[in-house]
Amino acid sequence: MIVKKALGLLTFISYFSIAPAQQVQRKVDFVNPFIGTGAAAGLPGCAFPGPTVPFGMVQLSPDTKEEIDARPCSGYDYKASTIVGFSHTHLNGTGIPDLVDVLMMPTTGEIKTNAGTEDKPGSGYRSRFSHEQETAKPGYYSVQLLDYDIKAELAATMHAGFHRYTFPEGKPWNLIIDIDHTSKKGTKVRSARIIAAQIRVIDNQTIEGYRVMTGWAKLRKVYFYARFSRPFTSTLMQEGTFTYPDKKLTTGNADIKAVVTFDKTGGREVLVKVGISAISADNAKENLDTEIKDWNFDRIVAQTEDLWEKELSKMDIEGTTEQKQIFYTCMYHAFTQPNNITDVNGDYTAGDMTIRNAGKKEIYSTFSLWDTYRAAHPLYTLTQIEKTAGFVNSMVLHHKSYGFLPIWELWGSETYCMIGNHAIPVIADAIMKDLPGIDVDEAYKAVKETSMTDHVQSPISIWEKYGYMPEDLQSQSVSITLETAYNDWCVAQLAKKLNHMDDYAYFMKRAGFYKNLYDAKTVFFRAKNSDGKWLEPFNALEYGHNGGHPFTEANAWQYLWYVPHQVKELVHLMGNEKKFGDRLDRFFTYTDTSTKVNHNASGFIGQYAHGNEPSHHVAYLYNFSDRQWKAQFYISKILNEMYSATPQCYIGNNDCGQMSAWYIFSAMGFYPVNPANSIYNIGSPVLKSAVIRLDNGRSFTVKTTNVSKANCYIQSMRLNNKPYNKSYITQADIVNGGTLEFVMGNKPSTKKLINYTEPN
Template sequence: MFRYILPFLGLAFVCCEQPMPKQTTAKVNVLDHVDPFIGTGFHGHTFPGPVMPHGMVQLSPDTKLNGWDASSGYHYADSTIYGFSHTHLSGTGIGDMGDVLLLPFTGGITEQKPVAMFSKSNEHAKVGSYKVAFNNFDVEAELTATTRAGLHRYTFGAAKEKRVLLDVGHLLQESWGHGNVVNKLEIIDNRTIRGLKYTKGWADKHKVYFYAEFSSPFTIDKMIVDGSENSQDLKNYEGKDIFTYLSFAELKDDSALLIKVGISPIDINGAEKNLKAEVPHWNFDKVKKDNQEAWKKELERILITTSNKDRLTIFYTAMYHTMIAPMIYQDVDGRYRGMDKQIHTVEEGETNYTVYSLWDTFRALHPLMTIINEEKSIDWANNLLLKYEQGGLLPKWPLSANYTGTMIGYPATANLADILSKYPESIDKKKALQASLASAAYNPDIIKLGDEPRKHRLMPLHNKYINEGVHIPADKITKSISYGLENAYYDWCIMQLAKMSENDSIAAVFKDRSKNYARYFNEETGFMRGKNADGSWVTPFSPRYSEHEHSDYVEGNAWQWSWFVPHDVEGFVNLYGSKENFATKLDSLFTVSSEMEGEHISGDITGLIGQYAHGNEPSHHIAYLYNYIGQGWKTQEIVDKILNDFYTTQPDGIIGNEDCGQMSAWYILSSLGFYQVAPGNPTYTIGRPLFDDVSINLDNGKVFKIKIENNSNQNTYVQQIKLNGELLDTPFFQHDDIMNGGELMITMGTKPKMN
């Protein structure tokens, strides 16, 4: 049995199945089971501060300024706080943002900027709020947020000198090239400051306007512009690095200073309008409560029943993390900055977004949202098409109206194909096809991006070889296998779009292109392997070898990448000659040594079972491939191990970069008991469900229920699946089965089901 093939699972074999007593629990308060510290340790790169669902403001402490683990500005291991800034990324592998920083402190001003020290016992984070008491300053700081504004509450003790650092020039990832273009700061009166922070980094042109109001009058102790103190009593200041020290002499001991800050990507007036529309008062507790109510509504889209409190926390924190990005990127009056860098106004009923981590999130986050938030999923697809219209290409990791060109291929095509496969009338089919064809072509002249510095990353040479009908030569260009495999899948997505648009000729072309994965299959080794321009295989070859960003494989090796053929599993299996041969090779992925080779192994290779790497996205579908060859019990064993070992309630409880919700979305879908292997094909396949009862509350007013019989930690294996009372012969069902409402009943047991 597979249990002996994969001894790492460590599951006790039970000869006789024992019905388990039904677990019961009262309806939970979902907010009590979100821990924003999960993912802030290890390399999860999340932040603990408050944010609204998909909010433009992410108000959070900055504890780490440079390096990979500073991508979100916070790491749980730190004990210093540089201040609280208003924009952050959740779970990325690259850092940016950290805009408009404030730090309350007491005492005198020194040559060095103040840094707060704190103990973990004095730091608390919940949905809608963050609170910390400093060790070296007599201050307690509390934060909350609306969609476009942050609200600070600083309670000072009996210290004589009560001050706040306002740092416009503050940067995250300065060592990685994030720098200021210009800072502007204007003193309106002794309670109001406004300004601009314009930076160049991962987002090449990033403008954040801000408007700040203070509940108590301030005086300016110092104004530092580009390293020099400005002694003139001016109202307007401009430079590349501006910060100021504000003093609050009228603030009484043990009283609170409140500061509210609105931001805008458009202009100063937009920042002011956003602030006054969303926080027209000084009621901190009301803002916090409104934030929590918004989250409660979103988190209750899925209600689960379990007596395992840790699983409740992991699940609802995962839900929380899936609803931070994409982020709203427009003012309250509907104005936004488009991919052409021009100012536009949204049409009625529309919303503009940014931070689409598409290479990560097309796999699970967006499929999850097509189930639990149909309306927003359709909005996002239309927003991607809008970005295409404004910029000339579908976006690759758009950040604050910038094409970053990050990661590989043209993954937006997967989002478009998936939304149309589930909601055929949701978006313009012909425009979706047109946009996808533009991104799959090799025609740099079509890019309407002016001086956009990353044009070459948006239409790379890999596209040229694919369009010429040849393999991507590994001796001419790096990342050949990752581009070759992913683009074959994206080309299959384009084939689906062409079929839906009734364009048979284009569908035929992209059907052929979708088979390009076979060009890289090396029968001798059973791996997808680099091939030189003359057709010879790259040598030497080791499937364990990894060199981050400089090999044939992106953020991985041959072991992890060789399985990326989600759209044609049958054709993929045939390359091995039989299902048995395929199963043997797949088994070896999970049992081989986890040892890596190379001097510059990718840090993204984490969460290893053998050479399977759950900490990075290319592996996320692999465990479910067993269902396609009649060995679903192996899927159930592996998914059980991943769910229980790689997701915990601790700060290091996410085994790799959260990647804007993808890691969490995998957990949500898999813990519910199913997964979508190939977005664009609206088919789900069964895994290993964790919860006794699940209610998915759909936008159409219906409810899809999942009930698990004989559920326990020991009952790992699916014995029987019924959909609306009908027995399923295979572990597959359709998206419409969910959207029509009804009930999925899964019976579990201790023995593998061999058919």
């Protein structure tokens, strides 16, 4: 499976080696921001190594490409040999690029305003670098820019970036501000096209500006306010192909850049503080002045590290060094987003692009919901209860301004990426778990109205007319049918909790529409046209590629298992537990390379593809078969073979923490197959112990005996010191506090575990 080696591996391992035994290690010591910055099985994890605070607006990180595309979309590729500069916003593990705003790059000597190319050193302002002279930890990043002999160091707060550059003696010291830095020039996947941009010199230590873009987010505005620790003696502005010495203002929509050259009096360090806002330069200044009041760079580094230590301390695990590095880095990646888009004064951009004020509340965006509803958001209900309420309330506000709940929201802007409306299970899950701080009536209104509203990825009028999505009327029809049926089940359960029984009956009927696309003859969910006839020819191995095909980034094998709300009914459709188990066996062992796979599919075990989300719950479905021990076998295999403490950790895109959340849950021994029923299915723990420290002051502990790669099979379990024989635990079991104990062995146990009863 995954190849556990990387460029510069010796340095990589050396840097993250364990400190002497007498030192007390913090959780942050195990976080490795380079995990996920490389490619596994040819697919990058799309992580960035630069500093950010938990759920922060700013992610200040190096970019290794001038044109940021989907491979990797984060801007940083571990195998690259040059750095273009350091921009202030980045996405974590997505499959589409955007952000990478306000790039800065220090240089010496001759001024160059174009980045140049990686294969031609000196052709532009980019610089070569080496992993041997590169360091990253939560809240801090540094690298030696070899072509200029400049040490670059980065730190971040919620709304601001902090740069510290140590220049060499001799040549002039320059800093390039590249507002044009984006994927504008000919890439297949565009992150943004600039509509308007400006850079303005306020005085010889202050510059502000903005850029307005259209791309993945259809309209996005970014303002910056930068203050320098020493004056600059000259400026150079670029507008398109023209350059203007000592000009104080430049405006345009292409190649908008500025270069400043510094006074070299008094030491070799130049510090730059940069406030970021989506509202105005004045707000960017206020953000900066509030969060970075002086020039103490090391204080900001320590402050951010402490913020991360607080978040990571919500879990305490025992395992191997590698397991700790993977686990705490997964937590780090899971808590990197959703992102707070509210300025310190409460201003934010609503879904209709109006400016509103949230008071003291934080409004969140960067909702990769098709991915994160599966495990990341259930994880937040255990570790981020207050933040979860903020996420839900932000989604409800989006509904108020935009007309329906977010699908894939970026910086407050709806991108319409992926299918369905998976804010619905996130909101339903939070309310079903009685999390505080949510206006339940407003949330239910948003959920119901969204479930009755047509949009491009969920045409409800067609859904209600046909009882399925016909492929001749809606592409990706099978995937949308299955996922909409699940969302409708979530609406029904929420309606039942709130005693809206007519709504409950209505949505439960819709929740069963998936059966209308089940073909008992082929034992697959298949596409039909509006005439009710099966779409021919049918190839269960054929992949969808985001349009023009019945399946979304998957094939019929992978979507066969997407009935998380009625797994027992799926067992019944296939015949019985034995036939269900036989079908799972075929799924995990059937290999065929004759059909081209989707570029998102990777991490294969038979037809199982761990590198993409539709497969993430499937190994746990063995719990509903007559061979439950196989769930333990395959889950252990995935944990041990498809994650590693290297840049190639993730077998596919991290997808805003979903790939990480899968590891966090599964390493502890359980996972939410149905992300909205408050139930976690038992798998195969790999950690010696894990403690979840809950907001209510209690803790839930998992302990294992005899656990190892070979000892992946559960021999017995105890919950709160009593024998336990169920294939699941509940949210209540966890939040009430207690201890779940596993005794592991190297041979399967034939003891049948009891499955939960699915709510109607």
